[in-house]
Amino acid sequence: MMLLRDAKTLDAYVSSGGFSSLKKALRMKQSEVIKEISVSGLVGRGGAEFPTGLKMKFVAQNLSTPKYVIANADEGEPGTFKDRVLMERNPYQILEGMIIAAYAVGARKGFFYIRHEYRKIAREIEKEIDELYSEGYLGSNILGSKFSFDIELVIGAGSYVCGEETALMESIEGKRGFPRIKPPYPAQRGLWGKPTLINNVETLANLPLIIELGSKRYTELGTHLCPGPKLFSVSGFVKNPGVYEEILGKITVRELIERAGGAEGNLKAIMIGGGAAGYIVDKSFLSMPLCYHHARERGIFLGTGDIIVLNDEVNLWKVLLQIAKFFEHESCGQCFPCRYGTKRMRELIEKILRGEGKRRDIERLDAIANALKIASLCPLGSSAALAYESAMEYHRDELMEVIS
């Protein structure tokens, strides 16, 4: 295991080679660190799949100061819990990655933003940060170098949309989590208007690995199209739900489900990419290798990397209702399409579940899905219709059975 190794104490982490990457990085030029990461082919593990090295380059090249680094631990996607498990089992690797990132882009200050649902873990992280200060991994002149870096822990307060990078920055600034209009992107104007590197914690945990192995060996781990290890959250109707670390592209959906003990009952559908902002597909996806490239070829995204298994006892309209409720509850209310569209979707699905569904309700759902995709201000709104649309694509007959 490269990410999910158990290193709950600093001693355990250091004795298994922890912080050797930071030492190595501090001896490299900043641009060399960024180059290694760029060459490694690492893309963001939070769902957006943006090349990490490129993001770092943008921030490093921005002449404005101060610069900030943010670790995004606001994991909120239903069915996704891999960041939680990673933070519980191997927190120092995230922090080491964060320090390396800060060194590479020239940031002196970082924020670790974690959802309040993980408050217990947040308390641990806080202690771990303090420990790093006393051991010289944080603060002034880290490990005797000229590089200084501070981390402040910020705990969220119950808002899914704050996982979106610009909403998260608003939240750190003490405001409501309204996503900002992009551009400008965080690398241009982020936290308090300054260049900001924001990465998912799993992404950050990859950085020590890349520095340790070197980009060449790292890329050799996976397929050349998408290298590196990835954490998958597997849940729903499987025997052993949990987080599984796999090398990208080396395993199919079916194999992953088997690792989790196989399906409970007869597998009917799979939710991939994020329980809410994801897709409801059919059995034909079982043979798909789990990597970003293959997913895109089949018209979906791997997203945060979660798999929810649904068996034939599940009413798909009920699943769609839960998802619609989720979006209605989490819509920030900033833009009209999402604010009213998510509410209306929930109402229409409720109507269908009452057995009153008509053709024109489906037409209305389609129209709302169109408006959400085209006119929402942020990815939350535009992804609110994904589940409905994919379910309609792969399970149309079943869904239409109850429509008169």
Add this chain to the structure above:
Amino acid sequence: MEERIREIILKHSDRDAKLLGILHDIQDEFGYIPREAIDIVAEWLSISPGEVYDTASFYSFFRFKKAKHVIRVCNGIVCNLKGSEEIIRAIKERYGIKEGGVSEDGLFALEIVECIGRCDGPPAMLVDDDSYGNLTPQRALEILRGYEE
């Protein structure tokens, strides 16, 4: 109260990210965010009370009604498929609380929340900061009894 709020605020004076942290500490201290606290925090941050409220009212975690313990039952997709609605029903009946309400004795507030990241042990709930998974209605009520004192 005023004294205590000021102490909390001072603890945050050398932090860059202030407001959320202050509100968390105030809610921990009082079980909710009192009106008086909003005014004091606003003054100290040189913003209007309305601006504090604008932020605070956005986040579902911040509460403006007092309760000793807050039960947050996950009704995310996985927990829902695995029976969270039964858990919710059991709690509502046992304590006579509505969703979003507070029990008459002020002991428990009940909130139905979205995914709390415990999909490997559904259905799950949080009581204050503690999380509990693999619940059955009986087990949930047993756990809550422990908070009754």
Add this chain to the structure above:
Amino acid sequence: MITITINGKSIAANPGETILQAARRNGVEIPALCLMMEDRPIGSCGLCVVKILREDRTSYVRACTTKVEDGMLIETHPPEIEEARKTILELLAEEHEVGGELQALLDRYGINVERREVIREEWPENPFIFFNPKACISCFRCVQTCGEIKENHVLVRRGRGARIEIVAGVNDSLKDAGCAFCGACIDACPTGALIEKTAIRAKGPLKKVTTICPYCGVGCAIDYFVQGNRIVYARGNPEGVNRGDDCLKGRFGWEFVHSEERLKRPLIKRDGKFVEVSWDEALDYVAQRLREIREKYGADSIAGLSSAKCTNEENYLFQKFMRTVIGTNNVDHCARLCHASTVVGLFKVFGSGAMTNSIEDLMTSEVFFVIGSNTTHAHPVIGTLIKRAVKRGAKLIVADPRNIELARYATIHLRHRPGTDVALINGMMHVIVKYRLADYKFVEERTEGFEKLKEVVEKYTPERVERITGVPRDDIIRAAILYATHRSAIIYAMGITQHTSGTANVASLANLALLTGNVGKEGSGVNPLRGQNNVQGAGDMGALPNLLPGYVRLDAPYADEIERIWGTKIPREPGLTVVEMMHAALKGKIKAMYIMGENPAVSDPDRSRVIESLKNLEFLVVQDLFLSETAQLADVVLPAASSLEKEGTFTNTERRVQLLRRVIEPVGEAKPDWWIITQLANRMGASWSYGSPKDIFEEIRKVVPQYRGITYKRIEKLGIQWPCTDEEHPGTPILHVDRFPTPTGLARFAPYEYKPPAEESDEEYPYILTTGRTYEHFHTGTLTRKMEGFNELMPEAFVEISSDDAEKLGIKNGDCVVVESRRGAIRVKAKISKIKKGVVFIPFHFAESAANTLTLDALDPEAKIPELKVAAVRLKRC
């Protein structure tokens, strides 16, 4: 220029503009509901989405936020976008009552859906603004306006998602949330969810008339919307000095014109009772009585109070009437009580006694030094401008014993003891000299008397100044450095002028500006904010006992020229000032007074004695809109037209001469003051033939050199700032750019030593009382207290007291308190605040608990301004 393609048509676009701007400029209409200011898009409605075609992919972006790029291919109305727009509009219409811009869009898209009942909370009651929650679509335009634009931050968002709502403060009433009632939210609202209460039932076409606000000296242009002879609502004019900004008084303070209590016919007091008479009878009677008294006691037994609320034309006629028809220089007006020391002090140092810079120019200041001015309350539109500037990065030094609103925005707040301003300013100059932060080049080239100044300020070490003022020495040093090292503007008001050391205070500020070269430049200067809409003009017009129009001394050669233009002799002995008149009346030396639009029975210090003086007169004639406390003492009361009922000009605080337009016809038989004065003059032997204010202004142009180039025609759109010497002259936004209007062309340092105020606190009277204006009321309340809404916001007087002092005295918030000075006592409610310990504050608007019962009439020796800002008092619970 770059090229973009919109719907297949090639278009030249400006780099940096948005797609929406480029499209609109080229006649492509894209719907947008949340957009209010193109440079600050909100992006909430999603209607302006357009399609961008690129080689590798197409994307949908908001046209209001997306900047154009060279070669961009844009489609504004593809079917899927039109579909999305329709869906959004349907969703909106299902959830809300519609009106305004939204209704127009629904019509355009042919949408007619059934509205569902959505429960949304109403706001608690307020006097002025109606809110319909069912029509509110939470587009946030009002929130943006209230916050970013007006810096009030009262309207905010509550909750999220479909339950998001607009609330005031923490679910408070607008009043409790600190609403400024500037009405900007109404202007911002696209659905009619926010509207003036007075406009709810207005139907049919309204006539718009633009004139100048009847309240403070900022001189905002206001658009009044009229139906019949009644005003329906008002809003700030975007082209005025206020740039569309407004405050409570400007926006809602017009209802007094329709008050039932307006005087509609002339009144003569017979057997102690007023009876209505005809104009002829009243005017004949006044003329006859004044003639009799003049014959019996001489012209100098008559005195007149002109008015800073009347037009330039009327002030000009009033002083001309007193000087040439009555034959006395006993003419003065309330500027004596507000900025007499400004005129004297600034004249002494700069050679001219007015605000040196412009309102708009203040936006370029790097540092504001606000001393003795509660700007956001007394001059709200300028207050907003300062708050905005601070948010943009300007620094602010506030010197005030009260915790005024601007203190929240201040880099440094100096809370000095009332009456110690000279020491504070000298202390700052001491620091500037000591650290060699002066602008020595400026001092060398543009000033004289520096050595004398150095000598005086040398003694004002920060330690000594701390002892005198109570301001920590480090703050004095920090403030001095901040002020001296930037382009800094001084802004002050009555906290500086209304002292026995008023002239010294003003001159010291002028010294400070000279020392650092902060005069004659953009964003700098010494800027007195004038309290009344035409207090600048009343002075310009010579409604002063020692100066003729244009600030010409009675013994100046130009006085002969004025005699020539008028064709009559001018008495050359200076007359009496306001307070001296009252003293003389008490002693029986003044026998008759003619008071136009002033209320000395409430506004003047030691009011019990003022009332006694007025009662002691043989004849008192008062010309006013209402039966004021002063008018009640009169023998004849003449009903005057308000400024919304006449033409003429006002000169605002920045010397801008602005044109008034008649919004409605005068109520009842009320007449413009210029008409009344002309009638009286002619009944007393003059042969004036002025047919309109314009006729009078033409004469003013001949007499007053500063006004020579200004004509009614030139100021139709926006006024001109004097001096304006000929009709080609553009006016003067900044004074003293090249030279000072002194004989040598140099400014003259006028150093003053600190002198304690006339009355200091002692064992018997241990607290210092200071007085002033509130946001909700104006002056003696003659106008604002006639309006229900204003009384609802602030029904009664209060005494502001620090929590320490309150505790010591066992006083709680809202308790009734007796405040007593050596002159008298009043009862008021206690209001515990963050005012400096040992200092209390009472507003002076309320006749029933008049602050001026307590004040003393000690005068500044040079400007004769009374010390309204410092009096020793004691307090106890009722």
